[in-house]
Every structure is written in structure tokens, then in C-alpha cells.
Amino acid sequence: MDELVAKQAAEALDVLNEHTLRTVHWHFSDDTGSPFWLEKKQELNFDPLTEVKSFADLKKFPLFEDEWLRGGPIRRWVPKGHAGKPVYVFETGGTTGIPKSRMVIEDHWKDYELFSETLPEAYFPKGSNWLMLGPSGPRRLRLAVEHLAQHRDGICFCIDLDPRWVVKLIKKGWMEHLEEYKKHCIEQAVTILTAGHDVKCVFATPKLLESLGEALEERGTSIAEVGITGIFSGGTEFTPQWTRFCVEELFGGSPEESGVYMTPTYGNTLMGLACSKPIRAEDGYKISYYAPQPRAATEVVQFDDYNSVVAYGETGRVKLYTLTDEFFVPGFMERDEGEREAPFDLYPWDGVSGVRPFHELASATTVGVY
Template sequence: MTASSDPAVGAKAAQEALDAHTVETVAWHFHESTGCPFWLEKRGELKFDPLTEIRCFEDLNKFPDFEDEWLRGGPVRRWVPKGLADKPVYVFETGGTTGVPKSRIAIDDFRTDYSLFSETLPDKYFPKGANWLMLGPSGPRRLRLAVEHLAQERGGICFCIDLDPRWVVKLIKKGWMEHLEEYKKHCIDQAITILGAGHDIKCMFGTPKLIESLCLGLEEKGSSLPETGITGIFSGGTEFTPQWTKFCVEELFGGPPEESGVYMTPTYGNTLMGLACSEPVTKENGYKITYHAPQPRAVVQVVDFDETDRVVGYGETGRAKLTTLTKEFFVPGFLERDEGEREPPSDKYPWDGISGVRPFSRLAEGTTVGVY
């Protein structure tokens, strides 16, 4: 949607679009002819009728908080809406270091999300037709296919490395730090080999830890990221802090884009939501990172730690609460393992944002971050 020049008008239009999209999405997932088997079965347990009592986004508070366990184990086809049953289906996993991983079905959502994200990238640093490097998790994760689609959407070809984040987390938990360093070196060596093979790679995805390791690995070889030809980086992960961004831009890249020629844009996303874009991150704004979800397809709210239906005030700290609203996947009120501060709408994104994203403090001690 196009933002209005008047913030109040833009915010009102965005809310109206979200309310209408919510009603349409709920109707799709709960109607007998198009609905998702999981939600059609769950409908009998609810204390309200989603088809008649969901009239706006706020009405989604009538649903109980979405439970992690609903996504663990199968049959996975219970998540495929009847209206899409004849389409080829992907399954993407998240977690899985211990126990059964959470999984979600996907058909075109990952393509749609990254096509929309593509429109936010400046062509000067992410030139059309350039090839990409995917320096992140492979295997049953959405990210690899999504970045590959992004490269193809922009007319390029994507080169990928082989990385198993579950093995990284196991190494950390076992305290096998020597093995961890060797595995990280193995991944970085793959990336450096690809970058030096004459493939005209100008754009890349990488997690913060891997970007830092890549820059240091190149430095050891007497090179640098700008010297490889990389001009545009899209990154994501809970390690994305103002302090790390400042270090990365000023020390590893050699300065802001106008000096180093390297532009980096942070993102906040996951298998359930898609991709939240950030406002420009600069020295002038103290490298503050504020994300806005891709409304109306997904919404991130910052809610009270205990009263999870209550959104906190602007500037206040709370837990990230995610709602996914697409024809493929409906997730109301999923409490993330992250916290942050609620931010007001901006001109470009006329709805709330979240800044300072970090592991949820009440769970942080039991959270192993791994490559992210």
C-alpha cells in the first residue's frame, strides 16, 4: 500500500486495510469449502464463531494465544487449506535442535514476501541482474529458497553455502568451541571460495555473526568485503544491535555506503511471519534499528509481558506478539521468543514498529542463539 503524506490519514487507511484483510483471511480459513483442516477442527473448541464474530483485527484477541506445540508433528497436511489443496506444497522447519521441530506449510508466501521486500532495496547497491551469495542456514529452512527467489526476482542467480544451524547449537551446548570454530571456518571458506571464483556476485544475505566472520576471514587473506565486489547486504538475526551495526559499518566495511560502497539493511523475520523491513540505519540516528512488519500480511505487536492482549505504550518494552494473515497460513497471537520497544508509525510504514529486538529476557538463559 502507498503511505499518505499525512501520518494520521496513512495510519487510519492502514488500520482499515488490516481490519478488512483480517475478516477476509479468517473467513477463508474457517469456511467449510476453503478452510484449513486444523482450524475447522479447532472451531468447535472456540467460545465464539470466527465467521460472524471477527469483524476487525482487534477481535483476534478472542482467540487463545497460539501454542508452539500445535506446529510440532503431523500430519502436516492439516495445515493446507482446502482452497489450496491442489497446489504444490513446501514444508519449512524452525527449531529442532531437541525434539520435534516446528513446521509450517508454504506455497507462494515466501515468494510474495521476498518480492515485496525486493521493492524496498536500492538498485544502486543491489543492482538488477547481479548475482547473490546466500550465507546462512540451508536444509529444511525457508530462508534458502526465499533468498534464491529474491535473487531471481532481481534478475540474478543465487550461490548458496551448506550450513546446518542445529549442529552449531549442539556444539555450543556441548561446549565444543574448538569444533564450533572449525565448522564456522568451514562455512566461511565456502563463501570465500565462491566470492573468488569470478561469478560477479554483488549482493548477499548473511546473519550478523557470519558477516563478521566473513569480513575477518577476508582480512586474514589480505582482502576485504568491498574488494570482493559486494555492494549490497541484507541481513537478519537477534544479534543485530546498534553497537554491532556501528562496528560493522565503521570497522569492517570501511565506512557508510557513500564511502565504502557497501550498503547493509537489517531485517527481522522468521518462518511464520515473513520479513519485517527496517527504517534506514545511519550514524545520524545512532544506528537505531526499527522494524515494521509487512502489514496486512503479518502484524507484530509489542505486548505486556503478563497481560499479552495489552499493547504497551510507545517507547515501552514488551514481548513481540506475531499474527500471520495469509491464505496459506493463519496464526493469531503467537508469542515470540523476543522482546523490544514499541515504535510509532513512520511515513513509509504507517503502522507500529519494534526496535531493540533481543531474546525475551525471561527465556534468554535457556536460549542458544547459534549462527543468528
């Protein structure tokens, strides 16, 4: 790490420490905290208000359990400091059993406004219309991408897609039905793209993006020819091999050659959106993600000690922290693993590359439309 990046990383850590302190005080103070955390405070063997002085002190908390998010009442998560504001609820999972629910007020807007600043204007022109080719229903993505389009002075066109049905089809082995449902979703997208709506920007999951490219090719056109210049995509299916295939086969070359630019992201309902380091052929299409610090942070930790980070370049499990005034997660073990990446000038804090399902859970993970 060069001297300038080391200095930026030290400054970023100072910001994270201050932000952590403010966030913990907000969530554990009687007048601003949520019923959930105020109740949980009674069970802790330390006082967060006096004993959390830095980000490192979050290790004093027990790991956040996703079971806490299954079932209600959802209002126990609403901080008293936000009383009276309209509340959204976003769900994740739910193919079998009770889905995990996260209450949100404006976090999805703020996360995507920050993400908006990372999009290159040449490929995501302000005022462009968007297509949202991903999950709809009670999922954060649909409203978040729509807000992103509106924030950039565009209009968002959406399709109907139920990922829970996709996962059920996969589990039942109904591959013919799965193929038809995928076709149904792609047909909706092609209809929008060929209806004169001047759509230039797209959100799509990797599998759907590939299917869209193939469907357009069957109709004698392509992603570039229908006028798409900027693609924002996300999901664990993002691999260097798949990215190379997209750039070389689906798009017709690098952004300079094809006019199509793709930015991979890694995100979920708990943390928001991690951006990737710009992808280059000379780096072997390697994808490294960096969380939106200080609102969220990730660590790559040892498989046998979730409080110890691995060395740079080493493999570990992804640990997530969410630090907003709406939602507090002091350490959640993701279902993913990857390699720890060093800070760089654009994101001067740790990142993670090679994200893939955590090996101990991989066989039980159904990826669905992602």
C-alpha cells in the same frame, strides 16, 4: 506523529481490518479452510465467521501454541482452497525433539518479492548474483533468498550450513569444533566470492558476516574490494553497537563512503520478513523493524497482559500475527522483547526496536549462527 502519518496510519488500519476479515473467512469456511482450523472452530466459544469484524477482534482467539506445529500430519494445515497445489514444508528448531513445521505454498515467494521492493537499486542492482551465507536444509531462508535473487534477475550461490549442528556444538562446549565448522562455512563463501562469479549481493547472518569480513581481511582484501555492494542480514544479534562496528570497521564507512549498504531484517518461518527503518549514524544506529502489513503484524504487549499494547517507547514482549491465505496465526508470543515504535511515512503502522531475547527465556536461548 504528524498529521500526514496519522492519516496514513488510519488508512493502513482500514486495510488491515479488511484483510483480517477476508483471511478469517477463508480459514474458517468449510470449502476453503484447513482441517486444523475447521476442527479448532468447534472448540472456540465464539463463531469467527460472524464475530470477527476487525483486527482487534483477533484477541478473541486463544494464543497460538507453537506445540501445534510439532509433528504431523502436515496436511492438516493445507487450506482446502489450495488443494492440488505443490506444498513445501519448512522447519525451525529441531536441535532437540521434534522441529516445528510450517506448510507453505507460495508465501515465501510473495514475502520476498515484497521485500525486494524495499532494496535500493544503487546497492542491489537488478541482474546481480547473490551469495546465500546462512542456514540450508529444511529452512525457509535458503529457498526464499534464492527466489529473491531470481526475482531480481540474478543467480544465487549457496553454501552448506546445518544450524542444528552449530547449536549442538555450543551446548556440548565443543568450541574448537564450532570454530572449525564456522571456518568450513566461511571457506565455502570465500571460494565463491573469489571465483569470478560477479557476486554483488549477499545474505548473511550477523555472526557469519563478521567472520566473512575477517576472513577476507586475512587474505588482504575486504567485503567492498571483492565487489559486494548490498548486504541483507537478519537475526537477534543485530544491535546498534554491532551495526556501527560493521559500518565503520568491516565496510569502511557509510554507504556513500564505502559503496556497501546493509539492511537489517527481523523474520521467521511464521511471519515472513520485517524491514528496518533506514539506519543512520545520527540516530545512533538504532534499528526499528516494521512487519509486512497486512500479511503480518506485530504488537509490543505488556508482560503481564498479552492483550494490551504498551505505550510508544515502552518495553514489552513481541506478539505476532500471520494473515495470509496459506497460514493463519491469530496471536503468537515471540521469544523476543523490545520497545514499541511509532508509525512513519514508509511504514505507517507500529514497529519494534531493540529486539532481544525475552528476559524470562533469555538464559535458555541458544542463538547459534545468528
